[in-house]
Amino acid sequence: MPLQPDPLALEHQVCYALSVAARNVVAVYRPFLEPMGLTHPQYLVMLALWQHGPLSVKRLSGLLQLDPGTLSPLVKRLEAGGLVRRDRDPKDERALAIALTDAGRALRARAEAIPPGIVDRLGMDVAELAALHGALTRVIAASQRALEPPATLEAAGP
16 A cells, blocks of 8 residues: 655645745845845835836835835835935825835846846746746735635625
8 A cells, every 4th residue: 555645744835845945046136136235125125116116105015015014114224225215105195105216226227137147046947937937926816815804695685
């Protein structure tokens, strides 16, 4: 009778593989980001601003899937570094908008070397990385659905 694989074996856990892969990939980014004075989370903020331009804190928080309490210190450090500024959102004066400074916009040129450098350091085929990105995007969507509160059943009428 063949032995059944242990369903709790560490090497069979998706959460373990994702956790280790995330830590390791972020570590591969570190030598690219440190000379630019950025941490990986700060780099993600900069990517969003380079792509979208000025963003409200709420919108930036949504794009990065970070709560505002986590995002705020990142933005403050980027602001202290002269890369972003916080202004009133022209669409809603009650809200803050995060915008790039000239230095923040200029940093984009240096950052353009990061994606090909990461591909080179990983030594993986671009098609394989694109397929992985697609699979992870589906995992993100599935996990977001799993985290949604269950729909409440409407009380049946009399």
